[in-house]
Amino acid sequence: MGDGENEAVIDKIFANINSAHPDCQLAMAVMTGYIYGVIMTKIGKTLALATGGGVILLQLANNHGIITIHYNRISIPRNSAYMKNTVGNSFVTPWILFTILQKRIQYLL
Numbered sequence: 001m002g003d004g005e006n007e008a009v010i011d012k013i014f015a016n017i018n019s020a021h022p023d024c025q026l027a028m029a030v031m032t033g034y035i036y037g038v039i040m041t042k043i044g045k046t047l048a049l050a051t052g053g054g055v056i057l058l059q060l061a062n063n064h065g066i067i068t069i070h071y072n073r074i075s076i077p078r079n080s081a082y083m084k085n086t087v088g089n090s091f092v093t094p095w096i097l098f099t100i101l102q103k104r105i106q107y108l109l
Contacts, residue, residue, distance in 0.1 A: 017025060061067045 017028060020028070058067070058069070062069045
């Protein structure tokens, strides 16, 4: 099938939907939304299973000596309370940002 034939089929489907009764359109929208939600739930569960399984497999491989993880080389920020300011090289704590935002919101109200 060429692209023109696919577009013609899609146009026919949408023409049928547009000419349908509004209740029928609503039912079709609910049905397609439900199907889309079920599909995305399955994909999300699969991705979560793959990610968690990968982490568990890495730990098992490390415990059995198949691979070696050098934890001292992993760079984790020790003090996550600080965030880098995008304007300069100074550091701004979340509490300072919260205070500034709170004052601005009070000014607007």
